[in-house]
Amino acid sequence: MRIGEIAALVGVTSRAIRHYHHVGLLPEPGRRSNGYRVYSVRDAVVLARIRRLTELGLGLDEVRDVLADAAGRELMDVLAELDADLARQESGIRERRRRLARLLDGPVSAEEPVSPALAELLGTVPTTGSPMAAKDREHLVLLDTTGVGGEIYAALAPLAEDPAVHALYERLDALDGAAVDDPRIPPLAADLAAAVPDGVLAAIPSDGPVMTGLGEALLDDYAPAQAEVVRRVMAALAARVAERGTG
Amino acid sequence: MRIGEIAALVGVTSRAIRHYHHVGLLPEPGRRSNGYRVYSVRDAVVLARIRRLTELGLGLDEVRDVLADAAGRELMDVLAELDADLARQESGIRERRRRLARLLDGPVSAEEPVSPALAELLGTVPTTGSPMAAKDREHLVLLDTTGVGGEIYAALAPLAEDPAVHALYERLDALDGAAVDDPRIPPLAADLAAAVPDGVLAAIPSDGPVMTGLGEALLDDYAPAQAEVVRRVMAALAARVAERGTG
DNA sequence: GCTTGACCCTGTCGCAGCGTCAAGGTTTCT
DNA sequence: AGAAACCTTGACGCTGCGACAGGGTCAAGC
Numbered sequence: 001m002r003i004g005e006i007a008a009l010v011g012v013t014s015r016a017i018r019h020y021h022h023v024g025l026l027p028e029p030g031r032r033s034n035g036y037r038v039y040s041v042r043d044a045v046v047l048a049r050i051r052r053l054t055e056l057g058l059g060l061d062e063v064r065d066v067l068a069d070a071a072g073r074e075l076m077d078v079l080a081e082l083d084a085d086l087a088r089q090e091s092g093i094r095e096r097r098r099r100l101a102r103l104l105d106g107p108v109s110a111e112e113p114v115s116p117a118l119a120e121l122l123g124t125v126p127t128t129g130s131p132m133a134a135k136d137r138e139h140l141v142l143l144d145t146t147g148v149g150g151e152i153y154a155a156l157a158p159l160a161e162d163p164a165v166h167a168l169y170e171r172l173d174a175l176d177g178a179a180v181d182d183p184r185i186p187p188l189a190a191d192l193a194a195a196v197p198d199g200v201l202a203a204i205p206s207d208g209p210v211m212t213g214l215g216e217a218l219l220d221d222y223a224p225a226q227a228e229v230v231r232r233v234m235a236a237l238a239a240r241v242a243e244r245g246t247g
Numbered sequence: 248m249r250i251g252e253i254a255a256l257v258g259v260t261s262r263a264i265r266h267y268h269h270v271g272l273l274p275e276p277g278r279r280s281n282g283y284r285v286y287s288v289r290d291a292v293v294l295a296r297i298r299r300l301t302e303l304g305l306g307l308d309e310v311r312d313v314l315a316d317a318a319g320r321e322l323m324d325v326l327a328e329l330d331a332d333l334a335r336q337e338s339g340i341r342e343r344r345r346r347l348a349r350l351l352d353g354p355v356s357a358e359e360p361v362s363p364a365l366a367e368l369l370g371t372v373p374t375t376g377s378p379m380a381a382k383d384r385e386h387l388v389l390l391d392t393t394g395v396g397g398e399i400y401a402a403l404a405p406l407a408e409d410p411a412v413h414a415l416y417e418r419l420d421a422l423d424g425a426a427v428d429d430p431r432i433p434p435l436a437a438d439l440a441a442a443v444p445d446g447v448l449a450a451i452p453s454d455g456p457v458m459t460g461l462g463e464a465l466l467d468d469y470a471p472a473q474a475e476v477v478r479r480v481m482a483a484l485a486a487r488v489a490e491r492g493t494g
Numbered sequence: 495g496c497t498t499g500a501c502c503c504t505g506t507c508g509c510a511g512c513g514t515c516a517a518g519g520t521t522t523c524t
Numbered sequence: 525a526g527a528a529a530c531c532t533t534g535a536c537g538c539t540g541c542g543a544c545a546g547g548g549t550c551a552a553g554c
Contacts, residue, residue: 004501005460011393014502019541034549036502041461041468045385048392052360057343060540076351083347086340093337096304100330104323113299138292145295146258213252214288221288251530261531266512281520283531306510 001039010047025050025064057082117153118144125160130169148210155199168192178225185225189232201241248286257294272297272311304329365391368400372407377416395450395457402446415439425472432472436479448488
């Protein structure tokens, strides 16, 4: 048989067969005078074994091990390990499909694939016109991705529907073009810091990635006067954390 | 933020981020005077979106499409298609695991992953000492892999337990070192050809890969006298097929 | 004898998504 | 001052082949 014939017989491409030769999975057969490879039935039997094993999902080097070993005991080990690996893949795929189903079936406007807890929280807060609130939503989504999320949502839930909080956002929005020495800044910072629940602070580890790099970068995200507010709030919160740590 | 900080924050490697820059998924941010990249919170938000989408299983170019589109309608299409793809993968994995389970739970000596039908057939035929019978088993496994299998097993099943068939194998085995003009050859070939059921011939398409290349190669697999028998049997069977075709 | 088409040969690049050196420069802690 | 821990670009590695490129070979038909 020539390579195309054995390929058609076993049901693989001739390119694959040459690849198997190249990687030493199937020994190079003899050649005719014109250079064509000449295959025997035994080659076909081996090649068929290779095809069956690769179809099961074994890698080519695992196939090589199995073929070389020929004991059958090794085969069982490899197959068991393979099955475990497939099981992992399967559960991974199922998990992804669950999350996809949530996005596809869920509320129409679920434009971001976030955790269920955060999705619920954001669902209770209809989008207001506040740019600052929109920014905070983005930041929450960011924290959600980092894995920090979790426990802080419960602490934030009551705030979402609090009209006083909305008023705070409006005061912050109003500082968009203001100067950094605007007199409205200190009282707003104090009020904002007071509004942050302890639960939120407790959930953010002080040596984690959130505190390490986020701080300064966060300020660049705001207009000058608003950044000043954020700076003061962060200072106040840091003081509260330190106080709690020593007290 | 520097690259390591944003990487830790979002939960990806800095190498991945540079890769995203390289493929244009995330725009290159500004640099400090020392060449270090400087990231903003907005970068982190985008990067987090990228991470969530890739975790769902989207390819990087699909992620790029979704980010560029930003409509949300496109997203749903991509996600639906992705879900269909994942469903295919999942069923494929399950199929493989079914076959693995058959091998792992099944009879201890199931050393080859073959189709259930062939496994059953081979199970009914305990391994005799006949080298020719062993060769035929190999050939059956080979045909099983090619997909020809199927219907011929039913036709072969009654032969497997027939003592007369075993006698034929013994006569064939006896020709191992014989000359090609051994007088036992013609009668054995006739008896063998007569023993082959019509169902087997019907299942093998005459223009398929089996007939195209296997014929000559098959002969090399036998000792000279045995090959002569096989040659005669094949000729007789070919005549039977032709007769059936014209009759 | 010449063309056409179907094979065959070797060798190389491409693919997804980064991991992993290599070989240097910067910053920071001690 | 030296080490640890960052950062930079660039290039190769991994899987299992598919898809070229640039040729030779062979059988059949004109």
